[in-house]
Amino acid sequence: MKEILEKLYSTGDISDYELKLLIENTDGNISALLTYYADTVRKKYYGKKVFLRGLIEISNYCKNDCLYCGIRRSNKNAVRYRLTREDILSCCEEGYSLGFRTFVMQGGEDSFFTDDFLCGLISDIKIKYPDCAVTLSLGERPYKSYKVLKQAGADRYLLRHETADSGLYGRLHPSEMSLENRKQCLYNLHEIGYQVGAGFMVGVPFQTTENLIQDIRFLQDLKPQMIGIGAFIPHHDTPFAREKSGTLQLTLKMLGILRLMFPKALIPATTALGTISPTGREEGLKNGCNVVMPNLSPVAVRKKYELYDNKICTGEESAECVSDLTRRIESIGYEVFSGRGDAI
Numbered sequence: 001m002k003e004i005l006e007k008l009y010s011t012g013d014i015s016d017y018e019l020k021l022l023i024e025n026t027d028g029n030i031s032a033l034l035t036y037y038a039d040t041v042r043k044k045y046y047g048k049k050v051f052l053r054g055l056i057e058i059s060n061y062c063k064n065d066c067l068y069c070g071i072r073r074s075n076k077n078a079v080r081y082r083l084t085r086e087d088i089l090s091c092c093e094e095g096y097s098l099g100f101r102t103f104v105m106q107g108g109e110d111s112f113f114t115d116d117f118l119c120g121l122i123s124d125i126k127i128k129y130p131d132c133a134v135t136l137s138l139g140e141r142p143y144k145s146y147k148v149l150k151q152a153g154a155d156r157y158l159l160r161h162e163t164a165d166s167g168l169y170g171r172l173h174p175s176e177m178s179l180e181n182r183k184q185c186l187y188n189l190h191e192i193g194y195q196v197g198a199g200f201m202v203g204v205p206f207q208t209t210e211n212l213i214q215d216i217r218f219l220q221d222l223k224p225q226m227i228g229i230g231a232f233i234p235h236h237d238t239p240f241a242r243e244k245s246g247t248l249q250l251t252l253k254m255l256g257i258l259r260l261m262f263p264k265a266l267i268p269a270t271t272a273l274g275t276i277s278p279t280g281r282e283e284g285l286k287n288g289c290n291v292v293m294p295n296l297s298p299v300a301v302r303k304k305y306e307l308y309d310n311k312i313c314t315g316e317e318s319a320e321c322v323s324d325l326t327r328r329i330e331s332i333g334y335e336v337f338s339g340r341g342d343a344i
């Protein structure tokens with residue numbers, strides 16, 4: 001097993017068979033060595049830097065009905081909200097003064113957010129904060145829409161592929177959604193010139209080791225600048241309410257593997273990681289992550305953007321506590337970088 005890990009560390013790739021052995025291995029010494037290698041590679045390219053992104057959850061209206069997600073359209077118990085243009089601009093203002101230089105606007109697939117509305121908003125943000133990057137995470141949109149949003153000034157786009165296996169994709173999503181379309185959106189974003197983020201959930205119902213390997217192979221083909229992964233966590237008002245969460249252990253292992261295979265990727269220690277364990281995000285940083293995304297949404301709506309149960313949304317992960325977060329990051333040997341933090 002050690003040889004496999006050393007091969008991954010020195011060449012950046014291993015076979016499907018070797019990946020399967022590594023993913024399924026439960027030896028603590030191997031996990032510790034993976035952590036060490038992941039941290040070494042991360043330091044080689046990014047040093048001790050941790051990049052900050054201010055996350056603004058602009059709407060929890062969603063036309064999709066993904067089986068795992070708490071804001072799916074058929075969840076009648078979700079209390080819906082949508083931020084106004086003024087709300088979003090004041091989040092940016094607060095974020096800027098707290099030191100954020102990337103604003104991530106994330107939301108459900110909400111038809112209220114037309115190209116015209118978003119283009120106006122994006123160009124205003126870019127005029128006001130020319131030293132900031134704007135990242136969008138608004139789901140699947142037509143090619144033309146991605147194109148005009150880019151022209152208006154958007155820099156990056158996050159769209160997790162969720163799973164690269166079409167069979168599993170079909171079990172997690174309603175029939176009107178397809179993996180093919182999802183992938184096409186990602187290739188379109190790439191072609192248009194966005195810095196692109198893809199990713200998947202770990203431990204989602206029915207997922208096999210082979211599925212995780214397919215996710216890795218898809219990412220190798222797409223070559224995204226950003227990779228977001230997090231443990232699946234059930235939401236009580238979804239068909240997966242009674243399913244088990246993904247584990248911290250497997251998520252950290254996948255993060256370590258991704259760091260070795262994508263040395264220059266920007267990889268966030270996600271909110272889901274912080275939700276399954278109080279020290280989850282720190283563990284993520286020690287296993288190859290180099291981004292954190294504190295919540296900049298207005299406090300009044302935070303609880304409503306409930307993708308899964310117990311999603312952390314106050315306390316040290318929130319943007320107000322960026323000084324606490326900075327201290328925690330420094331206490332484990334990293335440093336917060338205050339700039340746009342583009343991929344190298």
Ligand code: 5AD
Binds near residue numbers: 160200231
């Ligand atoms: N558990 C973990 N992650 C989830 N997401 C949605 N629902 C869940 C859940 N129940 C993730 C998806 C989506 C991202 C915004 O949140 O991967 O792309």
